[in-house]
Amino acid sequence: MTPLKWCVPGVSTCTTRRVGAIWTASTTWLTWVTATRTWSRPAHGKWGSSTPTRASSTTTWCCTLRGCRPRCPAASPSSTLSTLVTALSDPHALLNSRSEANDLALRLARQYSGSQDIVTLDNAYHGHVTSLIEISPYKFHHKPNASHPPFVHVAPSPDVYRGKYRRDHPDAAKAYADEVRDIIRQVQSKGSKVAAFIAESLQSCGGQVVPPAGYFQRVAEHVRQAGGLFIADEVQVGFGRVGAHFWAFQLQGDDFVPDIVTMGKPIGNGHPMSCVVTSREVAQAFATSGMEYFNTFGGNPVSCAIGLAVLDVIAKEDLQGRALRVGGYLTSLLEKLKEKHPLIGDIRGRGLFVGVELVRDRTQLTPATAEANEVICRLKEQLVLLSADGPHRNVLKFKPPMCFSAEDADFVVGKLDAILTEIEAATGLKSASIKNGENNVRKTMAELDKHTPCHLSDLACRGVELS
Structure with missing residues (x-):
């Protein structure tokens, strides 16, 4: 395989490196992709593209914290990071699954806050590994003796059809956000603090729930004032599915930006891929833990080629x-x-x-x-x-x-x-x-x-x- 080149911000030349993804000591995630990109689907199937796609190029691709581009410093192609706001356009990690992404998001939040406690929504589902089953009422409520760890706190789902506060409520967004505020106060009264609030931008397994406008902003304010982070799970609703925006959290308005965003299989159109994007401040806090993060398959050349092809199809086929x-x-x-x-x-x-x-x-x-x-x-x-x-x-x-x-x-x-x-x-x-x-x-x-x-x-x- 032809080695690829990568660029470091502030350095005008590219250095030849092998393909992969790493977390460096300087708290910078670097991601490289293969020079030859190939992706296809069966002629009889629908994998998210109306036409088979085969993309290949002899161009050397350079990937930095600000996305990938052919050669240095040529224009950037379609990039996941380019769709995000500036505050979330730098540190990122490529992984294999939603569960890996959300598990890493919890680690980031807990390291940043120095706390273990997580606020999650009723009926939420965030993944199948132990750390995520613990914060997924959709799963643990089905156990014979439904319970969850004491550091997990469940807030009402912001369901305005069947939930606690409905469409006839004068301010359902505030009422649901105040429930989160009250949970945070209870946690603080016991001498602890909240590490993060996590929510799907639109609840899927919880019943296709659309939070009322302004809910996330108010929740984020309460959580951040308590020293915690807001994690937006975009695994099922990201990448343009909601139509009006590329990311579903953007439905809440331009004045809302999560601290961490997780993405899953839509990146690869079903191929095992996921991603975590966060702010530099959160990433640097994680770097100080002394426990580096690495992933055997995350950011591998085949997956990166597939991911780039999918992004191209999303753009070209509108x-x-x-x-x-x-x-x-x-x-x-x-x-x-x-x-x-x-x-x-x-x-x-x-x-x-x-x-x-x-x-x-x-x-x-x-x-x-x-x-x-x-x-x-x-x-x-x-x-x-x-x-x-x-x-x-x-x-x-x-x-x-x-x-x-x-x-x-x-x-x-x-x-x-x-x-x-x-x-x-x-x-x-x-x-x-x-x-x-x-x-x-x-x-x-x-x-x-x-x-x-x-x-x-x-x-x-x-x-x-x-x-």
Whole structure:
């Protein structure tokens, strides 16, 4: 393999080095990528690109803390870092998975703050390793004797449909943020401090929850005043999926910037890649720990080539713009479906990240869990893969590949319409008053238990994501 060149800020020449990624003693992450970039997808598949991509170049790529560029000092190509605000455009690390990224984020925050305590959101999921299961109520609430370590503190999910503070609240963002403030005060009253608050920019496993505008700003203020950091988990919602912005945390407004951002498999379009980006101040604090960070496969040349090709496709095929346009169209179709079907209680989301919450009663918000399971099983029979999530497993998750088209939206919503029509006819819900939907609960469960074409233990039918 041809050795690559890398540039150090302030140095005008490039030095030949091997491909890889390291954390240096000078608290600088340096990342190199391969000179030949090749990526492709099967002609029959959709991996996030509408056309097969093969990119190759004999150009030597130089990567610095400010991104990669062909030769020194030529113009920069598409770069993950270039999409972030200046405060987060320098220290970064490439890893293999979401779990590695979020685990490193916790280490960074704990070293910076000198504390162990973490505030997380109810129904959150951040990864499968021990340190992340501990801060993932979505997982540990399913244990027979649900518990979590004393240094983990759970704040209410900022769900304005079903949560503690709803859309009719005069300031739901402040009310939910004050819950975090109160937790911080409780931690301080016991002689400790909070290391970090961690949240998905839009909750996915928690049921496609969109935080109210201003929530993150207020939480960040409380956390930073207490000496902690704000970690934004962009693993499922980053890279243009929300349409209006490249990163979902930007939905909160230009006045909000996290202290640490984690990214996952969308970098490689499913290829095992992840990334942690933070500020120089946080990175330098980590460097003083005396425990360097290294990763055997993180930043390897094959993964870097794939990552660059994916970024190029996102830009060249305007997948962010497509997410905005097609996502808006999909949402409009679902809103029309809501007018027709009393089972649909709420439509929420941004871009190509949309949730459809099924309820048996729009007043009581009784979760239609069995009905949601029936929907995803019936769709699977028709070769449409959808999943149900949320604390009651009653939220249909629309999170398709970003090459998803308006025609695809028409097809899926048409199938969903037909299935909901059959379910409502079979259970009597369609002919009943929406307010009296609770009366149909017993009949609904009996009918669906009899006709559901798969068992609840079938992970594929339940739509459980093993990420």
